[in-house]
Amino acid sequence: MDATGLDSNGREFKTADEMWREHTGDPSKKTQWYRDGVSYWEGVNPTMDGVLGGFANVNEPDISCSEDFLKILLSERFPADARRQPLVVLDCGSGIGRVTKNLLIRYFNEVDLLEPVSQFLETARETLALGCQTNAVHKAVNFYCVPLQDFTPEAGRYDVIWIQWCIGHLTDEDFVSFFKRAKVGLKPGGFFVLKENIARSGFVLDNEDRSVTRSDKYFKELFSQCGLHVYRLKDQKGFPEELFAVKMYALTTEAPKRALRAKSKTSINRPRTIM
Numbered sequence: 154m155d156a157t158g159l160d161s162n163g164r165e166f167k168t169a170d171e172m173w174r175e176h177t178g179d180p181s182k183k184t185q186w187y188r189d190g191v192s193y194w195e196g197v198n199p200t201m202d203g204v205l206g207g208f209a210n211v212n213e214p215d216i217s218c219s220e221d222f223l224k225i226l227l228s229e230r231f232p233a234d235a236r237r238q239p240l241v242v243l244d245c246g247s248g249i250g251r252v253t254k255n256l257l258i259r260y261f262n263e264v265d266l267l268e269p270v271s272q273f274l275e276t277a278r279e280t281l282a283l284g285c286q287t288n289a290v291h292k293a294v295n296f297y298c299v300p301l302q303d304f305t306p307e308a309g310r311y312d313v314i315w316i317q318w319c320i321g322h323l324t325d326e327d328f329v330s331f332f333k334r335a336k337v338g339l340k341p342g343g344f345f346v347l348k349e350n351i352a353r354s355g356f357v358l359d360n361e362d363r364s365v366t367r368s369d370k371y372f373k374e375l376f377s378q379c380g381l382h383v384y385r386l387k388d389q390k391g392f393p394e395e396l397f398a399v400k401m402y403a404l405t406t407e408a409p410k411r412a413l414r415a416k417s418k419t420s421i422n423r424p425r426t427i428m
């Protein structure tokens with residue numbers, strides 16, 4: 154990737170590849186990169202304020218904007234009158250289960266959670282067991298304590314794989330390899346939702362939590378390497394000005410169907426012989 158970037162100390166990188174080489178260029182550096190990322194989150198309180206970096210107030214606009222997006226996607230891809238099987242979702246980098254509890258459990262019959270920090274996952278398990286709309290037809294089923302780079306989903310289990318505010322921990326190589334493996338976990342018609350902070354250009358490396366904020370262009374280049382297509386895109390609204398912009402991408406394995414183009418004027422108006 155040839156995007157230029159900065160780290161949180163103001164250091165400039167001419168290319169993302171230069172940054173990745175420096176931080177993850179050999180197996181021991183890469184192991185350390187992922188260890189540092191998880192250690193950072195292990196030191197954070199398992200609370201809403203903790204997982205939202207001190208901005209618990211963004212929970213409400215975040216969930217509301219995600220819900221609007223999800224409703225449209227489900228109605229287009231899995232219309233209620235055509236559904237024959239229960240809806241299943243995977244919440245990746247679920248933290249304390251904030252997105253599951255406030256959104257996913259209401260729309261899906263089964264939710265699986267994946268989170269590498271065990272105290273977060275335990276908090277999610279306890280919160281979800283305490284009711285919060287969990288019942289016989291809407292329930293959290295599997296709790297996987299693994300990082301995304303080591304996870305391969307069960308083939309054909311998920312209608313939706315939701316990935317919010319965690320993909321920045323993955324190197325470009327692991328990003329692409331994760332999505333390629335995860336595609337197999339989707340049911341026919343299934344899709345990914347990726348919700349992420351967006352850099353104005355290139356990338357920004359956070360040296361503290363070992364995560365990279367990528368630009369929209371950077372993400373689109375990676376999606377193309379994964380063989381994924383942007384089916385729909387929505388900008389988050391209502392967040393404080395000082396925060397990064399946030400986008401939601403719905404990604405599919407098949408290219409969006411284009412409406413049949415009307416015959417071009419030139420072909421319509423072209424002189425024809427009278428039969």
Ligand SMILES: C[S@@+](CC[C@H](N)C(=O)[O-])C[C@H]1O[C@@H](n2cnc3c(N)ncnc32)[C@H](O)[C@@H]1O
Nearest residue numbers: 194204246247248251270300301317318319322
């Ligand atoms: C900003 S929190 C977001 C949590 C949750 N998605 C939410 O929106 O409330 C980032 C989460 O990513 C998790 N994480 C860190 N490294 C990860 C990795 N390699 N794979 C998956 N998740 C990771 C952290 O443990 C943390 O729970």
